Amino acid sequence: MSHIRTFFAGATTMAALLAAIMTLTGASDPARRASFDEITVGRINIVEPDGTKRIVISNRAQFPGDFMQGKERARPDRSSFAGMIFVNEEGTENGGFLQKGSIGADGRISSGLSLTFDRFRQDQALQLMNNDSAIHQTTGIKINDVPMYTVTSIADFGRLREEAGKLPEAERRAYWDKLANEGRLSQNRIWLGNTPGKSSTLQLKDAKGRVRMMLLVTPEGEAEIQMLDEQGKVTKSITPGSTDRA
Numbered sequence: 001m002s003h004i005r006t007f008f009a010g011a012t013t014m015a016a017l018l019a020a021i022m023t024l025t026g027a028s029d030p031a032r033r034a035s036f037d038e039i040t041v042g043r044i045n046i047v048e049p050d051g052t053k054r055i056v057i058s059n060r061a062q063f064p065g066d067f068m069q070g071k072e073r074a075r076p077d078r079s080s081f082a083g084m085i086f087v088n089e090e091g092t093e094n095g096g097f098l099q100k101g102s103i104g105a106d107g108r109i110s111s112g113l114s115l116t117f118d119r120f121r122q123d124q125a126l127q128l129m130n131n132d133s134a135i136h137q138t139t140g141i142k143i144n145d146v147p148m149y150t151v152t153s154i155a156d157f158g159r160l161r162e163e164a165g166k167l168p169e170a171e172r173r174a175y176w177d178k179l180a181n182e183g184r185l186s187q188n189r190i191w192l193g194n195t196p197g198k199s200s201t202l203q204l205k206d207a208k209g210r211v212r213m214m215l216l217v218t219p220e221g222e223a224e225i226q227m228l229d230e231q232g233k234v235t236k237s238i239t240p241g242s243t244d245r246a
Contacts, residue, residue, distance in 0.1 A: 048089075056085045060100070066093045068121075068155055080110070094118045101132075109133050121149035123157075123186055140193020144186045145207060152184040180208065206230075 043058040056064050060082045065075040070091030078098070085096040095118045101111035111132040116124040127142040152160075160179065164172050179185050187209040192202050202215040214226045225238040 052089070052091050053087050054089075055087065058082060058084075068092050088120070092121055094120065095124075118154075119146040119149070121153045121155070122146045123154055136196050138194065138196075140191055142188055143190040145189050146186045147184055152179075183207075 043056065043062040045053050046055040046057075047053050052070065053067065058064060060080065063078055063081055063083070064085060065073045065078070067073070067085070067087050068091075080102075081098040081100050083096060083098040086094050088094045095116045097113075097115045099113040101109075103109055109132060113130045115128040117126040119125045123144075123146055124142070125144055125146045127144075129142065130139045131137070164175050167175055176185070180187065187205070187207060189205050189207075189209070190203065191205075193200070195201055198219045200217045203211045204213040206212050210230060211228055211232065214228070216224045216226065218224075223240055226234045227236040229235050
């Protein structure tokens, strides 16, 4: 009889252990709910019931590529970042938050943060960014005109870059200018931020990305409103204590 009692005791212990595991993992709850005071992970994938990724939060080592209609593509240029990627219902990336900051073996700083919102199947329509180096810090908000994906999609850029790469270097600028004039490329329309000269500025640009009006305050506190022509020449300027002048 002792071996029978030992068997039932072992079975009872195993059942208790399984119950504890199910309780801890939430398996006993149909909604699979669990509460934690703190969780430490390398990556979290937030998915729909069908497995479609909607948000990916990741460290640098496991940071994903980008997503296009449910497929993930490699992005070696993101290998130094950690952050968060937003993915829409069809499985296409539509923005995210990237951040990094380090000092290299040569003593050079490489630091940056970027929060972006993309147009559908396209690139950044809005960006809040900060780039920091030993030479200059750039902080600002960018608002871009982004063509409809049926005109140029984010997937088209690989082909366009490949075509440009086959051209002689002297012809590449003209190639991109032609695409821009056809409205097939994104153009920055508003920049609010600092300048390399440490001024603060609001730049309003035309559909070709040319600055046509600028509000400027220099490091010394001098304020000015400038209106510019297509070549970037100031045609009118307004400063404190003076009348509108050409």
